[in-house]
Amino acid sequence: MYFVDKKYTEHAQFLSAGTFITNQPWIHTERVIDSYEIISPIESTLYIECNNIPYAIESGEILVIPPHTRHKGIKYCEGRMKFHWLHFSSVNLSIHTETEVIQELNVNNADDMIILPVHTNKIDSRRFHVMFNQLLDLYQEKKRNNYLNAYLSCLLHELTSEILSVLTRKNVNGNRLQPIQDWIRIHAFDDVTIDKIADHFKYNKSYLSRIYKENTGIGISEQIITFRLKHAKKLLTETDLSIVQIASEVGYEDSKYFMRLFKKYESITPTQYRKTFFNKHYNKK
Incomplete structure (x- = not known):
């Protein structure tokens, strides 16, 4: 401020x-x-x-x-x-x-x-x-x-x-990093890593990690997770895909790891999230 x-x-x-x-x-x-x-x-x-x-x-x-x-x-x-x-x-x-x-x-x-x-x-x-x-x-x-x-x-x-x-x-730096953030958003569901991002944009890995967090307030790894979980929540509430399928869709072949990650960031399991949404949807009728 x-x-x-x-x-x-x-x-x-x-x-x-x-x-x-x-x-x-x-x-x-x-x-x-x-x-x-x-x-x-x-x-x-x-x-x-x-x-x-x-x-x-x-x-x-x-x-x-x-x-x-x-x-x-x-x-x-x-x-x-x-x-x-x-x-x-x-x-x-x-x-x-x-x-x-x-x-x-x-x-x-x-x-x-x-x-x-x-x-x-x-x-x-x-x-x-x-x-x-x-x-x-x-x-x-x-x-x-x-x-x-x-x-x-x-x-x-x-x-x-x-x-x-x-x-x-x-x-x-913010303007310069916008293309990087856009690229991460587009490729978040692939096998994307900080090394691959740094190599694609010709940056030193440590330097890129530092300036990205300084200017966005979030680390690159956490940014990837944020994009993945945002899409996972959409799939949970708008499709009938299983948790295993959704995990794979957003880039996690290990569904148990996906569930642990989801619980860590959302303070609720994927199944509970899906049930909560449908309960809210039902109550609106």
């Missing part, structure tokens, strides 16, 4: 910033504030819950907490704890899914946008930390508000630039 300002014309307002340091066991207090907060650990892991979602924020990662959000520590941080924190206000940021952001980037100019992650561990945050320290120096020197706001905008643009790099790679 991302906080997005599609037209960054009304700039964010800097409120405060600092670096929290402790050498004692420590847990974040529970609170709700009326501004955005960016947290980025430098040393140790920060265990925190926002909107009932737990996070373990490690060194170099970024967490953005929106206004009026209850957040609290969920575990003591042992040893030395050090993290940057930054409070700012913004009227035009709104929450969007990754898919929505990518779609927006395909039709609008990214130069006008600010995109902040709810949580990310995929960016290079080194420049962010350098810029944060510079902003902190300006704040401690009590520079003019307009100066602090301008530098805050630079920092937000830096985060946006890193996020854009991540999203662009995903978008390119």
Whole structure:
């Protein structure tokens, strides 16, 4: 999820910033504030819950907490704890899914946008930390508000630039992987393997497996199973084929293995699935 300002014309307002340091066991207090907060650990892991979602924020990662959000520590941080924190206000940021952001980037100019992650561990945050320290120096020197706001905008643009790099790679890889996903769908009921897919598309097997899961959220082997079980459910409810025949139709010569797999993914046996469907169908009459 991302906080997005599609037209960054009304700039964010800097409120405060600092670096929290402790050498004692420590847990974040529970609170709700009326501004955005960016947290980025430098040393140790920060265990925190926002909107009932737990996070373990490690060194170099970024967490953005929106206004009026209850957040609290969920575990003591042992040893030395050090993290940057930054409070700012913004009227035009709104929450969007990754898919929505990518779609927006395909039709609008990214130069006008600010995109902040709810949580990310995929960016290079080194420049962010350098810029944060510079902003902190300006704040401690009590520079003019307009100066602090301008530098805050630079920092937000830096985060946006890193996020854009991540999203662009995903978008390119996603488009590139669509033919592979289509090929798997067409050949899912054959004797298809990751080796055969990698060989067909001239990819290294390990590389293909990694980028496929990174960009689709599902591994290739699981993708094959998904296509097979989807078709199996169709055959169970629309034909009188036996379980053995259906197993063979979707690529499993070992019907017992098919039944175990079906139960694992559907939490019900093929026979129970068929009976359940027909019972539902009967009740509709």
